[in-house]
Amino acid sequence: MSAQETPVKRINHGESPILSFENVSKRYGTLQALDQVTLTVNRGEVVCLIGPSGSGKSTALRCANALETLDSGRVLFEGKEVRADDNRNARQVRRRMGMVFQNFELFPHLTVLKNVTIGLTTVLKLDEAAADKRALTLLAKVGLSDKASAHAANLSGGQQQRVAIARALAMEPALMLFDEPTSALDPETIGEVLSVMKALADEGMTMVVVTHEMDFARRVGNWVVVFDKGRVIEQGPPRQIFEAATVPRTREFLNHLGWHGESKIEPAREPKQ
Amino acid sequence: MAIDLSPFANSWPFLLKAVALTVFISAMSMLLGFVLGVVVGALRTYGGRFFDIVLGFYVDTMRSIPLLVILIWIYFAFPLVIGASVDVTSAAIVGLGLHLGAYMAETIRAGLTSVRRGQMAAALALGMSHTQAIRTIILPQALIRMLPSLGSLFVFAIKDSAIASVIAVPELLRQTQVVAGNTYRPFELYTAAMIVYFLLCFPVARGVDWIYRRVAHLGSS
Amino acid sequence: MTFDWSVIWTNLPRFAEGAWMTVWLAVVTMALAIPGGLILAFLRMSPFKVVSFAAATFVEFFRATPLILQIYWAYYVLPAYFDMQFSQLTTAILGLTCNISSFNSETFRAGILSIRKGQWNAGKAIGMSDVQIMWHIVLPQAVMRVLPALATTWVSLFKDTSLVSIISVSDLSYVSLKIRSETYRILEVLTAMAVIYWLMGYPQAKIVDWIHRHYKVVE
Ligand SMILES: Nc1ncnc2c1ncn2[C@@H]1O[C@H](COP(=O)(O)OP(=O)(O)OP(=O)(O)O)[C@@H](O)[C@H]1O
Ligand SMILES: [Mg+2]
Numbered sequence: 001m002s003a004q005e006t007p008v009k010r011i012n013h014g015e016s017p018i019l020s021f022e023n024v025s026k027r028y029g030t031l032q033a034l035d036q037v038t039l040t041v042n043r044g045e046v047v048c049l050i051g052p053s054g055s056g057k058s059t060a061l062r063c064a065n066a067l068e069t070l071d072s073g074r075v076l077f078e079g080k081e082v083r084a085d086d087n088r089n090a091r092q093v094r095r096r097m098g099m100v101f102q103n104f105e106l107f108p109h110l111t112v113l114k115n116v117t118i119g120l121t122t123v124l125k126l127d128e129a130a131a132d133k134r135a136l137t138l139l140a141k142v143g144l145s146d147k148a149s150a151h152a153a154n155l156s157g158g159q160q161q162r163v164a165i166a167r168a169l170a171m172e173p174a175l176m177l178f179d180e181p182t183s184a185l186d187p188e189t190i191g192e193v194l195s196v197m198k199a200l201a202d203e204g205m206t207m208v209v210v211t212h213e214m215d216f217a218r219r220v221g222n223w224v225v226v227f228d229k230g231r232v233i234e235q236g237p238p239r240q241i242f243e244a245a246t247v248p249r250t251r252e253f254l255n256h257l258g259w260h261g262e263s264k265i266e267p268a269r270e271p272k273q
Numbered sequence: 274m275a276i277d278l279s280p281f282a283n284s285w286p287f288l289l290k291a292v293a294l295t296v297f298i299s300a301m302s303m304l305l306g307f308v309l310g311v312v313v314g315a316l317r318t319y320g321g322r323f324f325d326i327v328l329g330f331y332v333d334t335m336r337s338i339p340l341l342v343i344l345i346w347i348y349f350a351f352p353l354v355i356g357a358s359v360d361v362t363s364a365a366i367v368g369l370g371l372h373l374g375a376y377m378a379e380t381i382r383a384g385l386t387s388v389r390r391g392q393m394a395a396a397l398a399l400g401m402s403h404t405q406a407i408r409t410i411i412l413p414q415a416l417i418r419m420l421p422s423l424g425s426l427f428v429f430a431i432k433d434s435a436i437a438s439v440i441a442v443p444e445l446l447r448q449t450q451v452v453a454g455n456t457y458r459p460f461e462l463y464t465a466a467m468i469v470y471f472l473l474c475f476p477v478a479r480g481v482d483w484i485y486r487r488v489a490h491l492g493s494s
Numbered sequence: 495m496t497f498d499w500s501v502i503w504t505n506l507p508r509f510a511e512g513a514w515m516t517v518w519l520a521v522v523t524m525a526l527a528i529p530g531g532l533i534l535a536f537l538r539m540s541p542f543k544v545v546s547f548a549a550a551t552f553v554e555f556f557r558a559t560p561l562i563l564q565i566y567w568a569y570y571v572l573p574a575y576f577d578m579q580f581s582q583l584t585t586a587i588l589g590l591t592c593n594i595s596s597f598n599s600e601t602f603r604a605g606i607l608s609i610r611k612g613q614w615n616a617g618k619a620i621g622m623s624d625v626q627i628m629w630h631i632v633l634p635q636a637v638m639r640v641l642p643a644l645a646t647t648w649v650s651l652f653k654d655t656s657l658v659s660i661i662s663v664s665d666l667s668y669v670s671l672k673i674r675s676e677t678y679r680i681l682e683v684l685t686a687m688a689v690i691y692w693l694m695g696y697p698q699a700k701i702v703d704w705i706h707r708h709y710k711v712v713e
Contacts, residue, residue: 062394065398067394067397067398087402087403090397091400091401091402092400094397094398094399094400095399095400097398098398099394099395099398101391101394101395103389103391105389105391105392105394105395107392107395107396107410107414108414108490108491108492108493109413109414109417109491109492118399118409118410119399119400119401122399122401122405122409123399123400123401123405124400151490151491153490153491153493164395167399168398168399171399171400333696333699333700334692334696336649336695336699337649337653337691337692337694337695337696337698337699338653338688338691338692338695339653339654339655339656339657339667339691340653341656341657341659341667342656342667342684342687342688342691343688345667345671345684345687346684346685346687346688349674349680349684350680350681350684350685353680353681354681428557428558432558432559432560432561433560434560435560435562435563436560436562436657438562439562439660446560446562446563446566450566453570459570459571459574460570460571460574460575463563463566463567463570463571464567464571466563467559467563467564467567470558470559470560470563471555471558471559474558474559475554475558478557478558
């Protein structure tokens with residue numbers, strides 16, 4: 001237990017964080033979706049947001065990606081304030097951030113390849129050939145080279161989500177946001193998506209991941225933030241959150257999930273201690 | 274009852290020209306209606322309250338006034354407002370297009386709003402502008418989903434072009450009346466016109482259905 | 495250019511009569527075209543190929559040709575060649591009813607077909623006859639689905655009644671065009687005609703929207 005008493009150094013601690021929330025509040029009508037949220041994400045970190053349904057995790061991601069305006073507080077990305085009400089600023093921010101959604105949100109009228117290139121051709125104004133080249137590299141990376149000309153409707157959920165990841169990566173983002181990327185998947189295909197995400201983390205990609213996969217948060221995450229009713233109730237390294245949570249509500253939530261510690265990540269299965 | 278086809282022997286070039294005009298008027302009003310429909314449908318969906326109310330008034334007005342009345346007003350009353358006469362074919366195309374455009378707008382609006390909100394978020398998350406997102410992501414899906422309804426509107430465009438006969442546009446129905454009046458063979462002429470309209474409309478209806486069956490999966494996000 | 499709107503006020507009773515005829519035509523046509531549409535729908539779903547083909551041909555034909563031409567055809571061809579003498583009003587109602595029945599039949603057919611097979615099986619499982627299942631289970635559900643489409647058809651019917659003016663049935667448009675040629679107040683009379691249609695049609699369009707919102711089928 002003594003190891004946990006020494007203060008934990010976060011990755012790139014002391015450098016300016018890539019993303020930070022400063023007392024961010026957001027209301028929907030009378031519902032306080034985010035309440036004075038403060039958190040930081042350093043370059044190279046994998047930060048996992050966990051918490052019960054409706055606690056504001058998705059809202060936090062949407063605020064980060066300039067998809068929601070704030071009621072108070074500030075979100076800073078790469079040192080500049082994120083402003084959803086300023087179109088130019090919002091697009092600038094989104095261009096540098098990749099986002100992966102729970103329901104994949106592939107574009108059904110486009111082929112897999114076009115799904116990956118559409119951002120490149122319309123936003124980055126790459127020519128078709130260059131866009132295709134980059135897209136094919138990324139499809140290979142997520143293991144879907146053979147599906148380039150397929151349509152979303154003909155892919156499994158896991159495959160669709162991997163295309164969505166490739167689509168986001170194609171923009172060469174500085175930060176990747178994942179909103180429950182495996183919640184809509186069949187149990188058999190969850191592993192393939194988590195493996196892609198782990199590989200990405202291993203390459204040093206900075207990631208914010210909203211997830212109910214506690215195993216992923218514990219093994220891949222460097223920092224875990226616990227949300228409840230719009231508030232951050234606890235944050236710390238995975239070891240602390242999962243084994244020595246100080247806030248009773250965190251323990252309650254983890255127990256409720258019935259977290260059993262079994263790995264769904266295919267490669268690099270670590271021996272249990 | 275003896276069927277007499279001699280009127281066609283003399284008048285077929287005259288009637289064929291009328292068929293061509295029917296096709297032309299239908300196609301032009303479809304085009305005008307479609308453009309209006311996309312613009313009005315998109316502005317009502319994404320353009321805020323002002324556009325929604327003003328354009329909603331246009332749409333509901335077109336939905337409440339008969340096409341016959343619109344055509345007659347544009348051709349006979351409108352020239353008195355502007356103090357200049359209008360070309361009858363243009364009047365027909367504008368009237369038909371304005372009328373069709375309202376229905377197209379409703380259809381396209383329904384299509385746009387039926388596309389899941391996440392699609393817009395995903396497009397914006399790539400850094401697209403709203404306009405880019407609507408044009409490249411939402412609108413194509415909306416059009417695919419609404420293809421069957423758009424198809425029946427195209428059929429309506431062809432059928433409604435016959436109403437232009439009341440302002441004496443020399444299209445198929447009008448010229449059929451002329452020949453029927455000259456030859457006293459209304460049965461043969463009106464029946465032939467009926468068949469021609471059917472041959473124009475039915476393939477459009479079936480063709481659009483055929484296309485839809487092949488592309489429906491591209492519109493289901 | 496001077497306008498004389500007094501012609502509208504002096505002719506108001508005639509406009510009102512025309513408007514009344516327009517409403518009457520729409521009501522009578524719909525009252526006939528609902529049973530007409532149901533019959534056509536059932537005929538088209540008949541197991542006898544000849545019957546279903548005949549019904550399908552009738553429906554597709556009326557849906558794929560202009561109503562205005564159907565009215566002319568009924569007016570010029572039926573009396574001269576089939577020795578059927580109808581008044582203009584009867585001809586108008588006949589034409590409108592055949593046309594609207596065809597559209598209604600497709601509405602009803604879609605409504606009936608949209609009720610899942612499971613509903614039939616559930617009915618059979620508790621020992622109901624086909625007629626009982628149709629009457630107690632399928633039709634009530636189908637009604638909820640067809641109502642919005644019927645409402646839409648109603649509004650187009652209301653507008654389409656204007657086409658009977660071409661065979662001199664004195665509906666609102668016929669009366670208006672007549673007043674125009676008597677008074678030569680073209681702009682005033684034609685505008686009044688459009689406004690009266692608008693006053694009658696606009697609330698109907700709004701009610702249709704409400705029905706569509708209210709009966710939206712959530713699968
Ligand atoms: N656009 C909106 N309008 C109104 N309320 C909203 C909106 N978006 C989210 N909410 C509400 O805000 C609260 C927080 O929502 P959020 O989606 O951030 O929760 P979450 O933590 O992501 O939950 P989940 O695990 O279910 O995804 C919820 O109560 C939700 O109902
Ligand atoms: Mg969420």
